[in-house]
Structure formats: C-alpha cells, structure tokens
Amino acid sequence: MLSRIAESLFWIGRYLERAEDTSRLLEVHLTLLLEDPVVDEEATSEVLLRVMGIDGAASPDHQTVLQLLGWDETSLTSMVAAFYGARESARRSRETVSLEMWEAVNTTWNMMRGNRLQHVPAHRACQLVRERCAVVGGIADTTMTHDEGWQYMMLGRQLERVDMTSRIIESAAYNADSPYAWTQTLRACGAHHAFIRTYRGAATDAQAAEFLLLDRMFPRSVLVSLQAAEDALASLEATTGGRRVGLTGEALRALGRARAELEFGSLEETMAHLPERMSRLQRTCSAVNDAVSDHYFDGAGASVWRAGVR
Amino acid sequence: MTGAFTDYPTTPSIYDETVTTDGGVRPGYEQISTQFDTFGLEDVRNRGEYVSKSYHDQGVTFDFEGEERPFPLDIVPRVIEADTWSHVEAGVAQRVKALEAFLADIYGPMQIITDKVIPRHIVTSSNHYHRVAFDIQPGNGVRVHVSGIDLIRDGEGAFRVLEDNVRIPSGVSYVLTNRRAMTSTLPEVVGTHRIRPVAAYPSRLLRALRAAAPSGITDPEVVVLTPGPYNSAYFEHSLLARLMGCRLVEGRDLVTQGGRVMMRTTHGLQPVHVIYRRVDDDFLDPVAFRNDSVLGCPGVLNAARAGNVTIANAVGNGVADDKLMYSYVPEIIRYYLGEEPILPNVDTWRLEDPTHREEVMDRLDELVLKPVDGSGGKGIVIGPQASKAELDQLRTTVSASPRGWIAQPVVQLSTVPTMVEDGLRPRHVDLRPFAINDGEKVWVLPGGLTRVALGEGELIVNSSRGGGSKDTWVLSGDGRRTRVEPRAQRQVQVGTAPQVALKRSEAEPAEQEQQQQQQQQQQREQHQLADEEVATC
Known part of the structure; x- marks a missing residue:
C-alpha cells in the first residue's frame, strides 16, 4: 500500500471519530447547561475549551463553545473542521476508499459545508453529525476489504477514541462538583444506557469512571480502545514482517505501556490523579501518532528534489 | 409537427442534429421526441435537476479556480x-x-x-x-x-x-458517469434504444x-x-x-x-x-x-x-x-x-506563411485565431465577437510570433436541443x-x-x-430494441424460504391469539383491582 494512501486512511479514521466525539461532547455540554440550574456557564465552558486545547477565549459562553467546537471551519477543534479533514483525506485516497463510502462522506460534507449546520437547531446538528459518522463507519465496514488499509483506518479511529475519551473524562473530573457531571460524561461517551444496565442503576461517580476507563465489554472504554489500537498495529506489523523477539515498533510499545498501566494499576490511584493521568494518555496518543507516521508514512526512501540544484 | 420539439427554433445556416429546418425530427431522435413529449417539459426539467443533485453528491466535479464544481450534464442525449x-x-x-x-x-x-x-x-x-x-x-x-x-x-x-x-x-x-446517470434518470428512454455501451x-x-x-x-x-x-x-x-x-x-x-x-x-x-x-x-x-x-x-x-x-x-x-x-x-x-x-480538417491559414498571414491580417474581424499550443479554449479570439481594441492587440501579438498562431473561418458548430431556462433550445456542441x-x-x-x-x-x-x-x-x-429470442429455459430450483423467529406463532395462530387474550385479560383484571382498591379506601 502506498505510504501516502495509508496516511490518508489513518487520518480518515481519526477525523471521523473526532467529529463524532466532538458532536457528543457538544450535545452533552448544552444539556448540562440546561439541566443543572446552578451551573456556572462561563466556568464550565472554559473547562471544556481548555480540555480541548483551546486557551484564551475571553469569558466563553455556550455560543463561543458552539462556535469553536462546532461550526467554525477554521478552528482546528470543531466538528465541521474534523469532518472536512475526513473528506479531504477521502478525496486524496478516492480510488482506495469504496465508492459508497466516498459518496456517504461527500453527501455529508454537502450537508455541512458553508455554515449549513448553523441553521439547524444545535441538538439536531450534533445528532446529524453523529449519525452520519455512524453511516460512514458502517458503510466502510461492510464495503471495504479488511486489509492493510482498513487496519490503518481502525488504528486511527481507536487512537482518536482514546484521546477523545480521555479528554471527556478529564473535563468531568474538573466538573465533579456538579451532580450531573458524570451522568453527562457517560452520555457523552454514549455509555449511559450501557452503564445503567451493567450497574443496575445504583452507581457512584467512581464506578462511572471505572466503567469508562476499564470496562472490557463496552466498545468505547479506554481499555477496549487501547486494546483495539494495539491489535490493529500488531496486524500491521505482521504484514510488514514482524520480529520474533520483542516488538519492532515504538508505537506498539507506547500503547502497550499505557494499557498495562491502566489495566494493572490501582483504580484508586488513577482516580486520585485523574486529570493528570488523562493528559498523559493524550500525550501517549500523540507519541503513537508520530511513531506510526515515522515508521509507515515517511519511512521508505524519503528523498527531496531541490529546485535549481543540479 | 408534434413531439417535444414543437416551437423549437432552427437557423438555416446552422445544422441542427435533431430538427430539420422545415421542422421535421431527424431519424434517431423520433423516439426521444415522442417520449419527452409524454413526460412533459416540467418532468424533463425535474429529471435534469435530479442529475445535477446526484453529481454533486457523487463528487463528479472538475476543479475550477480552486473550487470543485459539478460538471453540468444536459438531460437531452x-x-x-x-x-x-x-x-x-x-x-x-x-x-x-x-x-x-x-x-x-x-x-x-x-x-x-x-x-x-x-x-x-x-x-x-x-x-x-x-x-x-x-x-x-x-x-x-x-x-x-x-x-x-x-x-x-x-x-x-x-x-x-x-x-x-x-x-x-x-x-x-464524464462519458462513463454520464451514461450511468442517464440510465438511472431516463430509464424509459434508455430502455427503448439500442445504445452501444x-x-x-x-x-x-x-x-x-x-x-x-x-x-x-x-x-x-x-x-x-x-x-x-x-x-x-x-x-x-x-x-x-x-x-x-x-x-x-x-x-x-x-x-x-x-x-x-x-x-x-x-x-x-x-x-x-x-x-x-x-x-x-x-x-x-x-x-x-x-x-x-x-x-x-x-x-x-x-x-x-x-x-x-x-x-x-x-x-x-x-x-x-x-x-x-x-x-x-x-x-x-x-x-x-x-x-x-x-x-x-477545417480550413486553416498558417500564419507563419507570409502570404497566408497577409490574407488573414486583412480579415481578422471575420476569422477565428487560435494559439497553436493552447488548450481549454485559452487565448482563442473569435473575430466577429471581438472589439476593435482586442483585434489591434491580436494583430500585434500575431505579428510578433506568427509561428504561434493559426486562423480558421468561424465554423458554425451544429446544435442539439438543450434544457435551458426557456425550455429546450438549440446549443452548439x-x-x-x-x-x-x-x-x-x-x-x-x-x-x-x-x-x-x-x-x-x-x-x-x-x-x-x-x-x-x-x-x-x-x-x-x-x-x-427488439424482442430477443428467449434463451433456452433454465430449470430454477425453488430455494428455501428465509428463516424467521416468529415461525411457531405463525403456524399456530390459535395459540398466539390465546396468549394475546390472556395478556389483555390480565390487564383488565388489574384495572378492576385498582378500581376496587379506590372504592374501599
């Protein structure tokens, strides 16, 4: 597979997941502001923005959040920009992604482009993005061969899921004084229903965190996502001729370490330093991204033609 | 004349591929004329719009000055x-x-x-x-x-x-996608013609x-x-x-x-x-x-x-x-x-040839001048449509590099009916x-x-x-399209019916009915019980 195409597929996975998770996060944030009568809108919004890596928005309210995380095509963190990224990556690898998948991506983009989402009620817009991402993911799953390229897409998707879930949990940790914070966090991860059914309703904040971090059955938990990313990487290493001793890739090592720390570390300790732990997970994701990029995308025979030098 | 091309304007000096100057429909287009007439202009127009929409979603586009544009496909083949x-x-x-x-x-x-x-x-x-x-x-x-x-x-x-x-x-x-689009938009018309794939x-x-x-x-x-x-x-x-x-x-x-x-x-x-x-x-x-x-x-x-x-x-x-x-x-x-x-070929004057050049320079306003290595219609000057300033400019450019230019008479390209604002009108192709x-x-x-x-x-x-x-x-x-001889009869076995979960209750409707009745009965009894409770309070 061409390195450039592999990279595009990897990023389709990341961007699609990012668009979906951002839409969940936004929707939940809006609900929290409505449901909790004593919430401090400015403080909550600021937490959310900071967790998403946006600093310096002066006295943000929900409009600012909607703008920066929702509609703004120029803001790197908005769901529209994320989807645009997925669409551009798909356009670059158009002969590789299946025809139906491309059409699903492109149709969705036509629904979003030119600020069209802004004219839809915010909840409806978030739902639309979430559903369209599911459509694209579903079509990809059933119409593309699950070959090397697919694994790159899965890797991207799972990595992004780890990153986004850790951000969602981090923001919950900062908002823990609100009684609704963890319920909303579960909702943001699409886990509320699953959590209630698993813990039979009688549940605490710690259990909510445990569920999101460590549940082995729930597909969006950090542990499952880390494991899935590892699986994708392992099968990629196998296709490129893995070694018998140890692991070849820095990426796989980083992922494994992060997973082991979660899986075998004590929950109390994790909970005690939750925000810090979550930032560390995000740094791991970024390190894995760079390692994969070095190893698979730029590695082979990078040479540069310099204009005019003969 | 009847058909979709009634009131269709033609010009004597221009060859229209569909309609003759006396208003008759040329062979090849009779079927289309009849069928489009049956659809009515509005339906044909709607189908045309459907094509643009689907091209937009499929991303059948060309890039123009950094912007992706759907490639317009006309509804008349x-x-x-x-x-x-x-x-x-x-x-x-x-x-x-x-x-x-x-x-x-x-x-x-x-x-x-x-x-x-x-x-x-x-x-x-x-x-x-x-x-x-x-x-x-x-x-x-x-x-x-x-x-x-x-x-x-x-x-x-x-x-x-x-x-x-x-x-x-x-x-x-576009040849490939156009055919696909036409097949889905005008199935009735495609279906009555034998078109080479x-x-x-x-x-x-x-x-x-x-x-x-x-x-x-x-x-x-x-x-x-x-x-x-x-x-x-x-x-x-x-x-x-x-x-x-x-x-x-x-x-x-x-x-x-x-x-x-x-x-x-x-x-x-x-x-x-x-x-x-x-x-x-x-x-x-x-x-x-x-x-x-x-x-x-x-x-x-x-x-x-x-x-x-x-x-x-x-x-x-x-x-x-x-x-x-x-x-x-x-x-x-x-x-x-x-x-x-x-x-x-189309008659062509070679401007690098002095005698040709002389002839062309006198008649710039009636000829078409083309740069020899242009593509995409770039640099073409159509004499009759150009202003005096443009022609003067052209004269200087051509004299400076005669090897770079040729001249041709204005060829009136043939026309085919095309869906525009006013309906079906002749457009050059x-x-x-x-x-x-x-x-x-x-x-x-x-x-x-x-x-x-x-x-x-x-x-x-x-x-x-x-x-x-x-x-x-x-x-x-x-x-x-004519009816083809049916192929030799194939024996087709009847496959098994798809499995469904409700099979049992379908097979025994009586039992199902009974079950439903009992559920409803229980509900009624509960209501009664509740009423009684209220009564005794």
Whole structure:
C-alpha cells in the first residue's frame, strides 16, 4: 500500500471519530447547561475549551463553545473542521476508499459545508453529525476489504477514541462538583444506557469512571480502545514482517505501556490523579501518532528534489 | 409537427442534429421526441435537476479556480446513428495511426522531413518537440496510448476534425458517469434504444497499458500519476484508477533508483513498470524539464530511455497536436498510410506563411485565431465577437510570433436541443471521441464526450468556459430494441424460504391469539383491582 494512501486512511479514521466525539461532547455540554440550574456557564465552558486545547477565549459562553467546537471551519477543534479533514483525506485516497463510502462522506460534507449546520437547531446538528459518522463507519465496514488499509483506518479511529475519551473524562473530573457531571460524561461517551444496565442503576461517580476507563465489554472504554489500537498495529506489523523477539515498533510499545498501566494499576490511584493521568494518555496518543507516521508514512526512501540544484 | 420539439427554433445556416429546418425530427431522435413529449417539459426539467443533485453528491466535479464544481450534464442525449458512427470511427482510427507513425518518425529517422513533405522548421520550432525524448523507444512502439480527436459538424452536418489531442486528453470519465446517470434518470428512454455501451473503456485502457510494459515483465505494475486533488481533472484520475484497480500516485510517491522507478509503500520501495501519467511534460521530470516542478519524479525520463518503465502517453507527443501541425495532418495521413483522409480538417491559414498571414491580417474581424499550443479554449479570439481594441492587440501579438498562431473561418458548430431556462433550445456542441491504441489495433470508444456551450450562440464548449456535456448515444443497427429470442429455459430450483423467529406463532395462530387474550385479560383484571382498591379506601 502506498505510504501516502495509508496516511490518508489513518487520518480518515481519526477525523471521523473526532467529529463524532466532538458532536457528543457538544450535545452533552448544552444539556448540562440546561439541566443543572446552578451551573456556572462561563466556568464550565472554559473547562471544556481548555480540555480541548483551546486557551484564551475571553469569558466563553455556550455560543463561543458552539462556535469553536462546532461550526467554525477554521478552528482546528470543531466538528465541521474534523469532518472536512475526513473528506479531504477521502478525496486524496478516492480510488482506495469504496465508492459508497466516498459518496456517504461527500453527501455529508454537502450537508455541512458553508455554515449549513448553523441553521439547524444545535441538538439536531450534533445528532446529524453523529449519525452520519455512524453511516460512514458502517458503510466502510461492510464495503471495504479488511486489509492493510482498513487496519490503518481502525488504528486511527481507536487512537482518536482514546484521546477523545480521555479528554471527556478529564473535563468531568474538573466538573465533579456538579451532580450531573458524570451522568453527562457517560452520555457523552454514549455509555449511559450501557452503564445503567451493567450497574443496575445504583452507581457512584467512581464506578462511572471505572466503567469508562476499564470496562472490557463496552466498545468505547479506554481499555477496549487501547486494546483495539494495539491489535490493529500488531496486524500491521505482521504484514510488514514482524520480529520474533520483542516488538519492532515504538508505537506498539507506547500503547502497550499505557494499557498495562491502566489495566494493572490501582483504580484508586488513577482516580486520585485523574486529570493528570488523562493528559498523559493524550500525550501517549500523540507519541503513537508520530511513531506510526515515522515508521509507515515517511519511512521508505524519503528523498527531496531541490529546485535549481543540479 | 408534434413531439417535444414543437416551437423549437432552427437557423438555416446552422445544422441542427435533431430538427430539420422545415421542422421535421431527424431519424434517431423520433423516439426521444415522442417520449419527452409524454413526460412533459416540467418532468424533463425535474429529471435534469435530479442529475445535477446526484453529481454533486457523487463528487463528479472538475476543479475550477480552486473550487470543485459539478460538471453540468444536459438531460437531452445526443444521438449518432450507426452508419454515421462507422464513418467517424474509421476516420479517428486512421488519424491516430498516422499520428503514431509521424511521432515514431520525427523522434527517430525523420524520413518525412528528408522527403520534404513537412518543412523541418515546423517540427523543430514546436514548443512541444522535446529533444530529450529523441530516440526513446517505447515498449511496444506505441506513443499515443490514449487520444481524443475533437470533431465538429459543419453547416452541412459533415464531421470535421477541429483539433487532435495526443498528450493527455481528458473527459472520458464524464462519458462513463454520464451514461450511468442517464440510465438511472431516463430509464424509459434508455430502455427503448439500442445504445452501444461505453463501460468497457477502463478495461481496454488497462489492457493497452499492460501491453505497453517493458519487455520481460509478466505482471506489470501499472500506476496512474496525478498532479493531485487540486488538478481540474482529479476526479477523472481517481475514477480511472479505481475502475482499473491501479494505484493513483502523486509525484512524491515515486523515486528513481538506478534507472528504475519505484513507489514508496508501507512495505518499502516497490517497482513501477507503466506510468499512465496525467501530468504535463513540463512537470513530469524536473531533471529534463522545469526544474522547480514538484509534481513529477526526477529521473523518470532516464528510466524510460533505459527501457525500465513505460510512460503513457509518451513524452513529446505535443508536437503532433500542435495546431500548426494539424494543418499538415492530411499530408501526414497520405504520406504514411497512402490513404485519403476520411475526416476532413477545417480550413486553416498558417500564419507563419507570409502570404497566408497577409490574407488573414486583412480579415481578422471575420476569422477565428487560435494559439497553436493552447488548450481549454485559452487565448482563442473569435473575430466577429471581438472589439476593435482586442483585434489591434491580436494583430500585434500575431505579428510578433506568427509561428504561434493559426486562423480558421468561424465554423458554425451544429446544435442539439438543450434544457435551458426557456425550455429546450438549440446549443452548439462538439464531440471528442476517445481512441486507445494497444499496439495491435486502434479502438475507438463508441460515443465520446459531447460538450455543449450553454450560452445562447456561444461557440466555445470547454468546461472551463462554462460548458456542459451530453451523453452521446451511438445506436446499434436501427437503434430500436427488439424482442430477443428467449434463451433456452433454465430449470430454477425453488430455494428455501428465509428463516424467521416468529415461525411457531405463525403456524399456530390459535395459540398466539390465546396468549394475546390472556395478556389483555390480565390487564383488565388489574384495572378492576385498582378500581376496587379506590372504592374501599
């Protein structure tokens, strides 16, 4: 597979997941502001923005959040920009992604482009993005061969899921004084229903965190996502001729370490330093991204033609 | 006259392909006329809009000044009858064979110049005659793997060649998508015509590209080289790559090592044998051409010279579609093939010839002037539509570089009914049939791209100048679908019915009914109980 195409597929996975998770996060944030009568809108919004890596928005309210995380095509963190990224990556690898998948991506983009989402009620817009991402993911799953390229897409998707879930949990940790914070966090991860059914309703904040971090059955938990990313990487290493001793890739090592720390570390300790732990997970994701990029995308025979030098 | 083309205006000096000047419908269009009439204008218009919407969602676009635009497809097809087509087909194939022989000659022995059929300076002064390509021998001797010969119909309806495209002709993807769109939009109309299919193009092209592989390669790696997603024809590049199952590469995906071209994959470098390039000569190889090009691959031309990779179409083909060379093509056909040209040229004045130039300069306001290496309608000046200032400017430009220009009379292109604001109105069209040369035979895709100028009276059909397209239907036989003899009866076994979970209750409706009754009864009893409780309180 061409390195450039592999990279595009990897990023389709990341961007699609990012668009979906951002839409969940936004929707939940809006609900929290409505449901909790004593919430401090400015403080909550600021937490959310900071967790998403946006600093310096002066006295943000929900409009600012909607703008920066929702509609703004120029803001790197908005769901529209994320989807645009997925669409551009798909356009670059158009002969590789299946025809139906491309059409699903492109149709969705036509629904979003030119600020069209802004004219839809915010909840409806978030739902639309979430559903369209599911459509694209579903079509990809059933119409593309699950070959090397697919694994790159899965890797991207799972990595992004780890990153986004850790951000969602981090923001919950900062908002823990609100009684609704963890319920909303579960909702943001699409886990509320699953959590209630698993813990039979009688549940605490710690259990909510445990569920999101460590549940082995729930597909969006950090542990499952880390494991899935590892699986994708392992099968990629196998296709490129893995070694018998140890692991070849820095990426796989980083992922494994992060997973082991979660899986075998004590929950109390994790909970005690939750925000810090979550930032560390995000740094791991970024390190894995760079390692994969070095190893698979730029590695082979990078040479540069310099204009005019003969 | 009845049918969809009542009140359709025609002009005596312009050949309309659908309606004669006395109002009759030409053969080939009768069925369409009747069926469109049955649909009614509104329905036809709605179907047209449906096509635009689906093109938008499928991303059937071309890039115009950095913006993706859907390529307009008109709802009225253009019909070409079987015998007319066989004439065109023969003419196009003849022309491609002659140009192929010409290119082989001028990048080698130059016999045609020795025999004084063409002056040497015409060849050597062409901007696209590349000395770096001299004596490169392509794999199976083919240089023009794909060509697009632009045709028009003059006032009498006769096909004439307007220009040759043997570098990287584009537009074939729209032929493929147009047919698909028409089939889904006008199933009733498509279903009553026998139209020759176009879907074989990608497999024909792939076969030709594989045949062109360097000798000794049994399973060649064929790639499509694109300048990238911002190129106006990126849609086409990706479509062809997808339909041929080839990789779509960009210049930065390729590296040359020891005279071989390799591509960078996740499994390291892998060899490439045939490059179907959609990058212009100038950008293809910074070692040989523009050294600031980032779209190409340094060293690819050397690899081709060494015979390790085939570049399709070959480098330097542009000399053959130079518009000045165009005026010599009839002689080229006679010289190499010993045949008379089947398709005539449009009369052309060579401005580098002083007597021609003098004649043209006096009549600038009635002629069309074209730069010899322009494409996409760039630089063309239509005398009758130009202002005095434009003509003066042109006079200076032409005098400064007469080799760069040719002049032609204004040809009134034929018209075909096209859906516009006011309904169906005549609009000018041309035709670009595509030909594939696999080294054994020149195959002409039945149909080709019909481009239509959407403005009234507008003669330039290029998409970059607001042109659209039409699906081109080449009819087979008399064009009517007749009932075919049924094939021998096949014994078809009845399969098992799909499994369902409710089977049991379906089988025993009585039991199901009972169950429902009991559930409802229990509900009633509960209600009663509740009522009683209230009563006792």
